[in-house]
Amino acid sequence: MATICAFGLTACSADEAGSGVVGSLTAIGSSSQNGPLSAWQQGWSKDFPGTSMRYSPDGDAIGRDALFRGMAHFASIDSQLTPEDWEKSKQACGASGALAVPTSVTAIGVSYNVAGLRNVRLDPDTLTAMFDGAITRWDDARIAALNPDTDLPDLEVVPVWAKNDSGLTHAVGEYLASGMSGGMDIDKTWPDGTAGESVASYPDLATKVDDTAGAVSFMDRAEIGTRFSTATLKFGDEFVTATNDALATAVESGDVTGAPGGGVQLNLHPGTSPGYSLGFVGYHAFCHAYQNEALTRLVRSWAFYVNGEGGQANSTYFAQVGSPSVEALKKSKSALESIKAADNVNQ
Helix, strand or coil: CHHHHHHHHHCCCHHHHHCCCCEEEEEEEHHHHHHHHHHHHHHHHHHHCCEEEEECCHHHHHHHHHHCCCCCCCCEEECCCHHHHHHHHHHHHHHCCCCEEEEEEEEEEEEEECCCCCCCEEEEHHHHHHHCCCCCCCCCHHHHHHHCCCCHHHHHCCCEEEEEHHHHHHHHHHHCCCCCCCCCCCCCCCCCCCCCECCCHHHHHHHHHCCCCCEEEEEEHHCCCCCECCCEEECEEEEECCCHHHHHHHCCEEEEEEHHEHHHHHHCCCCCCCCCEHHHHHHHEECCCCCCHHHHHHHHHHHHHHHHHHEEEEEEHHHCCCCHHHHHHHHHHHHCCCCCCCCCCCC
């Protein structure tokens, strides 16, 4: 069962909570979830005026470890818990461990800094060749073949990528692997030998792309906004633009399965169309058991707010992320009902 009370977090005071939902939550996790977390925090605190939430975007791995060690009430992560994660979570969460449910879907776009070039078409094989150094000029014949009516400049291609591990990088790797070339050796980090220039983390990409003529980079849609031109990408036999409707199509046509600890796994439709399926699913990981009723009410109020219509509307509007599918949200609501107060408390 969660041992956070031993570290003095305010949510752990049953007397302070009384019969209402009040207190402060501490969460740690992915920097890519900063936007949705901020949107949810504002809406949640408005619905529950006696609450607050402190979020540290220290990274997916650090967020998992913090939850497993009882240093955070929940973790915001870029992928579902693994069976190994679930076993580790038992040290702080008790015999039932932790569970994770999908909370958002972030579309990933390909932004570029090439003056006068709009709506360029790119596919997995061409992007692989750009990032592994095989394509070095924007007027390369392989880019021209995808854009026969476009005047491409004789400009150096400068791939820009982030060093930190991320679910975003993992999703990019899966997209590149869907091409004929098989992509690059990518898991959650770009491999040694990736062409171009690197930055420390994904939040640093926008400035680097803005300052670099010829830059090309994979970025989440919230970071791209209206600041950069964005490529139209190929999925199967179709070129698709990253719109809310195209992302929603990939989400709703995906599949929903069970996950370790009774969690919920959402997989986007594979990158063969329909829809725009280059994206990653964000998750919240919670303990099944918390130390007392007051803390349990607080955690459940957050979990159900994020999973509900109000929370999803907030993150879509303010953070420009998509919602999990209707089926995923329904199954997540059922899974979250398992969050209870522990019968015995070990401090």
